[in-house]
Amino acid sequence: MNQLLKTNCKLSLTNLQTHCEVDYIIGSGAQGEVYKVDLDGKSLALKWYFSRAATEKQRNILKTLIDKGPPASSFLWPILFAESPAIPGFGYFMPLRDTRFKGLTNLMKRRIDPTFQTLSLTGANLAHNFLQLHSKGLCYRDISFGNIFLDPNTAEIQICDNDNVTEDDQSQGGILGTPRFMAPELVRREASPSSQTDLFSLSVLLFYLLLLHHPLEGKKELSIKCLDLPAMNRLYGKEPLFIFDPIDSSNEPVSGHHDNALIFWPIYPKFLRDLFIQAFGEGLVDPTSRVRESEWRNALTLLSDSIFYCSNCESENFYDSDFIKANQGSAGICWSCQNTLSLPPRIKIENKIIMLNKDSKLFPYHIDDSRPCDFSAPIGERLSKNSDLEQPTIKNISREKWVSSLPGETPHDILPGEKLNLITGTQVYFGKKKGIIRI
Numbered sequence: 001m002n003q004l005l006k007t008n009c010k011l012s013l014t015n016l017q018t019h020c021e022v023d024y025i026i027g028s029g030a031q032g033e034v035y036k037v038d039l040d041g042k043s044l045a046l047k048w049y050f051s052r053a054a055t056e057k058q059r060n061i062l063k064t065l066i067d068k069g070p071p072a073s074s075f076l077w078p079i080l081f082a083e084s085p086a087i088p089g090f091g092y093f094m095p096l097r098d099t100r101f102k103g104l105t106n107l108m109k110r111r112i113d114p115t116f117q118t119l120s121l122t123g124a125n126l127a128h129n130f131l132q133l134h135s136k137g138l139c140y141r142d143i144s145f146g147n148i149f150l151d152p153n154t155a156e157i158q159i160c161d162n163d164n165v166t167e168d169d170q171s172q173g174g175i176l177g178t179p180r181f182m183a184p185e186l187v188r189r190e191a192s193p194s195s196q197t198d199l200f201s202l203s204v205l206l207f208y209l210l211l212l213h214h215p216l217e218g219k220k221e222l223s224i225k226c227l228d229l230p231a232m233n234r235l236y237g238k239e240p241l242f243i244f245d246p247i248d249s250s251n252e253p254v255s256g257h258h259d260n261a262l263i264f265w266p267i268y269p270k271f272l273r274d275l276f277i278q279a280f281g282e283g284l285v286d287p288t289s290r291v292r293e294s295e296w297r298n299a300l301t302l303l304s305d306s307i308f309y310c311s312n313c314e315s316e317n318f319y320d321s322d323f324i325k326a327n328q329g330s331a332g333i334c335w336s337c338q339n340t341l342s343l344p345p346r347i348k349i350e351n352k353i354i355m356l357n358k359d360s361k362l363f364p365y366h367i368d369d370s371r372p373c374d375f376s377a378p379i380g381e382r383l384s385k386n387s388d389l390e391q392p393t394i395k396n397i398s399r400e401k402w403v404s405s406l407p408g409e410t411p412h413d414i415l416p417g418e419k420l421n422l423i424t425g426t427q428v429y430f431g432k433k434k435g436i437i438r439i
Contacts, residue, residue: 003025003033004032004033004048004050004087005022005025005033005035005046005048005087006022007022007023007024007025007035008021008022008023009021009022010022011037011084011086011087012084012085012086013082013083013084014083014084014085015081015082015083016080016082018039018040020037020038020039020044020046020082020093021037021038022035022036022037022046023035023036023037023038024036026045029161030053031047031049031050031053031163032047032048032049032050032053032054032091033047033048033050034046034047035047035048036096037093039080039093043096044079044093044094044095044096045076045093045094045095045096045097046082046091046092046093046094047091047092047094047163048082048087048089048090048091049089049090049091050089051088051089053089054088054089054090058163059090061163061164061165061166062078062081062090062092062163063081064167065077065078065162065163065165066078066079066080066081066092068136068138070162071129071132071133071135071136071138072128072129072132072133074125074129074156074157074158074159075129075133075158075159075162076094076095076097076158076159076160076162077094077095077162078092078093078094078162078163079092079093079094079095080092080093092163094160094162097149097158097160098151098158100151100153101149101150101151101156101157101158102149102150102151102152103145103146103148103149104145104146104148104149104150104205104208104209105145105146107145107150107209107212108145108208108212112152113152114150114152114155115316116307116316116318117155117304117307117316118150118152118153118154118155119155119209119210120155120300120301120303120304120307121155121300121301121304121375122150122155122157122209123206123209123210123296123300123303124155124296124297124300124301124304124373125155125156125157125373126148126157126202126205126206126209126296127202127206127293127294127296127297127300128293128297128372128373129157129159130143130198130202130293131292131293131294131297133165134168134195134198134293137167137168138165138166138167138168139165139166139167139168139193139194139195139197139198140162140164140165140198140201141164141165141166141175141176141177141193141197141198142161142164142175142177142178142181142201143177143181143198143201143202143204143205144177144178144180144181144201144205145205145208145209146161146178147159147160147161148160148205155375166193168194168195175193176193177193177197177201178201179232179236180204180214180236181201181204181205182197182200182201182236183196183197183200183201183287184200184236184237184238184240184284184285185197185237185287186237187232187233187236187237187238188233188237188238196287196288196290197287199283199287199290199291199292199293200279200283200287200290202293202296203215203276203279203280203283203290203291203296206296206300207276207279207280210264210268210272211260211261211264211265212260212261212264213243213253213258213260213261213264215242215243215244215276215279215280216235216236216240216241216242216243216251216280217235217243217258218241218243218251218252218253218254218258218261219250219251219252219253219254220235220239220241220250220251221235221251222254222257240280240284241284242276242277242280242281242284243258243261244261244265244273244276244277244280245277245280245281246277246281266335267317267318267335268303268318269303269306269318269319269320269321269322269323270320270322270323271299271302271320271322272299272300272303275291275295275296275299278290278291279291294372297372297373298372301365301372301373302352303318305352305353305354305355305366306318306319306320306353306355307319307355307357308341308343308344308355308357309344309357309358310334310336310337310339310341311339311341311342312334312337312339313334313336313337313339315334315335315336315337317331317332317334317335317341319331319343319346319353319355320332321353331343343355344356344357344358345382345392345422345437345438345439346437346438347362347428347435347436347437347438348435348436348438349366349367349430349433349434349435350433350434352366354366356382356392356394356422357382358382358384358385359382360381360382361378361379361380361381361382362378362379362380362381362394363375363376363377363378363379364376364377364379366379366430366433367379367430367431367433368433378397379396379397379398379400379430380394380395380396380397380398381394381395381397382394382395383395383419391421391422391423392421392422392439393419393420393421393422394419394420394422395417395418395419395420396414396415396416396417396418396419396420397416397417398416399416400416400430400431401413401414401415401416402414402420402428402429402430403428403429404420404426404427404428404429405426405427406423406425406426406427407425407427411429414428422437422439423437423439424437424438424439425437
């Protein structure tokens, strides 16, 4: 491979009046090559542009991004500009991606198999981080699973390729997006990338994440003999139709071809399916009707809270209040083993219903609206029972006391480190927020 930068060499940097040591190449893309380097004793990634991509416009974009700084720590953001007398063009330094983070392409190819819990929280983290970006007046332009990395164990994310981020609704920058992720108006060349087109791409990404399939690829795609550019423009731009459109079934998924979509769609609760119907229903034709980042974040944390285990096969299932109301309190059957489901203890905090499984935790976002998506330090944890006869409990592992009471009884404090018995009707006050236990 004919690399721009030679490995194991020292590269002098004109603008920084120092040099970096090039260790090895990490990868190559359409715009340039990325290397692991050492700069003043710190391991970083260095992207160097091919000559055709090293334009004055790209230089200005980079300098603007470096001045603004990252909207959140999950973005592997440009931190230093780089020029060298030895190599034409320029580049930039960014944080090095931790090896525990795996690309979402690994999920699509089933090289990793995260739990529903991990997928839910990964989606919530994605929505939260793109909300931080958009709130800074910025547009990512190229949301796709090629730019996202997740830790399959913790649901933490890292977002790369941030050098194409521009101010919202600006025509500057050469990236329109990745095919299959671009909003219909971008496919039709009727708009420039913006936070509104980002919202469509985010919805496609979340659909891929949870269902391992594209939301617009159904029966109509199968009828196309050659998926050339005109066919793609029609499928994704001129005549897009959601595969689960509740009115028009002409693009429904086909068994034997779109099995992931057919299997996963009925597993998820109605509140999540309704959001996808909005995103790829009204959101296809009216950008102002697209699902906002905060809506996705709230729905996906609620999805995480709704997970409970089948008592027969231990598979993750979802609490669906709409289903339970329609079926006289029945939780239904396990999607995996077809056995009847039974619900674990749960707590309702305002409109949030949180399943208290054997390994469940309460987090700051459950009781503090100012800390959405905060999984940094749990405040409570369900304790395992030694026998079926033992009372289920939850332990206060926060620094604040809780106040607990049963109707008609005197309230008492649950201090940090103390346990609370899970009894139906128990009211728990977490500061100003009240929870009610159900068994």
